[in-house]
Amino acid sequence: MPPAHTAIAGRIGREDERSDLVARILAFVAERRLTSGERLPSERELAERFEVGRNAIREAIAVLETVRLVERRPNSGIYLRAVDRDGSLDALVLRADLGVPLDEAEVSELIEMRRILEVQGTELAGLRRRDDDLARIDAALGAGRQAVAAGENFAACDAEFHLAVAAATRNSVLRRVVNSFYLLSRTRRWHYFADGRRAPEAQRQHEAMAAAIRAGDAAAAAGLMRAHLQSTEAYWHELLQRQPGGKAAS
Amino acid sequence: MPPAHTAIAGRIGREDERSDLVARILAFVAERRLTSGERLPSERELAERFEVGRNAIREAIAVLETVRLVERRPNSGIYLRAVDRDGSLDALVLRADLGVPLDEAEVSELIEMRRILEVQGTELAGLRRRDDDLARIDAALGAGRQAVAAGENFAACDAEFHLAVAAATRNSVLRRVVNSFYLLSRTRRWHYFADGRRAPEAQRQHEAMAAAIRAGDAAAAAGLMRAHLQSTEAYWHELLQRQPGGKAAS
C-alpha cells in the first residue's frame, strides 16, 4: 500500500505494463551479465524474445537511452553504456519506479547526499525564503499536524515539507535533485513512518526548522536540519544491523 | 566545434534527427503557452502536424515522460506536468542536448549547486580516495598537462578531472549528479577555455587539489576546490555584466 507515484491523477501502485518491458530488458541484461560496451540483441530479436511488437521495444530502449543506460548506434546496434560513468540520477528513479529496490550501498549514498544537499539547502532557504515559500511550508506543516492527529502515515507530509524547504532555496537545480531523492525513497519513507511514534517528533523538528527559516536564522535552520536527518540515518544503520545484506524497499 | 557528446563513439555535434522531434514538441508547447495540467494534442494530431509517423511521436513522448515533463493518461491524453514541481535534472540535460541554452538564472543556480556539491565532494574524496581513484585523477592531470603544452582546448581535461574527483567520493549518487552537471555545461566550459590563458591556472589548481586529496587532507582539498570554482563564478558574473539578458550557451 505504500506508494502512489504519478503526479496528477491518483493511479496507485500497480505496475505499468509498458515500463514493465523496461524492467524485463534490464533483467535480461543483468541475467546475461552484460557489461559496458557490449551489444544488446537487435530490436527484432528482443521483440521476438519478449513476444511484443518492435514498437514497444523501441519505446523501452528510448527510455533507457534518455537515462543514459544504453546508446543506439544506427545500423549497428544497441550498446550498454558505462553505468558508473554515464548513468543519470533518473536511471535510479526509473529502477525505483520499476520496483527494483536500491541496495544497501546506494541507500547509504543517498542518505549522505541528502545530508549534504538538504543541510546546505536549508541554509539557503533561511536566506532567501519569500512569502510564497513560507506559505507552502506552512501548508505542509498544517497537513503534518493533521496527519499526526489523525494517526495517518506521515510519509507524504514529511516529503512535502522537505520539498517545500528545497523550493525555498530558490534554486531550481537543487530543487530538481532533491525532488528525485524523494521519488527514490518513497517506499522507504513510508515504512519508516509505519511506526506512528516517529511522526510527532518529526513534526516537532519540522516546526522548529520552519520557525528558524521564517526568522531568517539560516545557520540555526541548517543545524536543525542536520539533526533532523540524523534520525533517518540512525534508523537506517539500525536496520542494517538487524538484517544485514537485505535489500531496501525502494 | 564545441561539443562531442555521445559516450562511446565520436559522433560530433550534428543534431539528432530523432530528438529533433522532441525539440519541436517542446517548441510547440512553448509557443502555445501551455502550462501545467493542460493537455497536448492527441498523438495522431501531433503526428499529422509534424508530418511524422505516430511511432516517432510516441517515442518522443516517452522521452518527455521519463524526464517527467509530461504524463500519459491512457484513453485520455498527454498532459503537461508541473515543471517546477516534477521536472528532473535530466530534463535540463535533455534541453541542453537539444541545443536550447539555459537562461541566466539557471546557470547561476547550476554554479551554486556545483559549489555545494563539489566542495563537499572534494572533502569526501580526501577522506575516501582509493588507489584507482588516484590513478584516474593522475590520468586526468596528465592529459591536462599535455593539453596545456599543446595549447589545445582544456575543457575536456577540466571535466575529466572534476569527474574523477567526484568518483573518488565513492558516492555514486553524487557522481551521477555531478556527471549531469558536466553534461549541462559542456558548451559553456568550452567557451570558457577558448581563452587559452585560463588553462594553465586551472591546471595548477587541479594539481594542488590532487596533492591534497592524495595526502588525505580533506579540509585543504575542499578549500582549494572552493577557490578554484570561484574563477568560474567570477567569469560568469563578468559575462553577465558585459551582456546582460543574454542567453548562455548550454
Place this chain on the structure above:
DNA sequence: CGTCCGAATTGGTCCTACCAAATTGGTAGG
C-alpha cells in the same frame, strides 16, 4: 595476398489495423 563488391543485418521510419477504456453526446424514462 589484397581488394572490391554484394548480400545480410540493423536501426530509423511510416502505415494500417485493432483493442480497451474513457469521454461525450443524445435519447429515453422518470
Place this chain on the structure above:
DNA sequence: CCTACCAATTTGGTAGGACCAATTCGGACG
C-alpha cells in the same frame, strides 16, 4: 425539466508489415 443510461467517438497501447540507408562481413575476383 432533470436524471439515467446507452452508443458512437476519441484516445493511448500494441502488433505487425514494409521500406530505407548505412554498416558489416564474407566470398569472389584480380
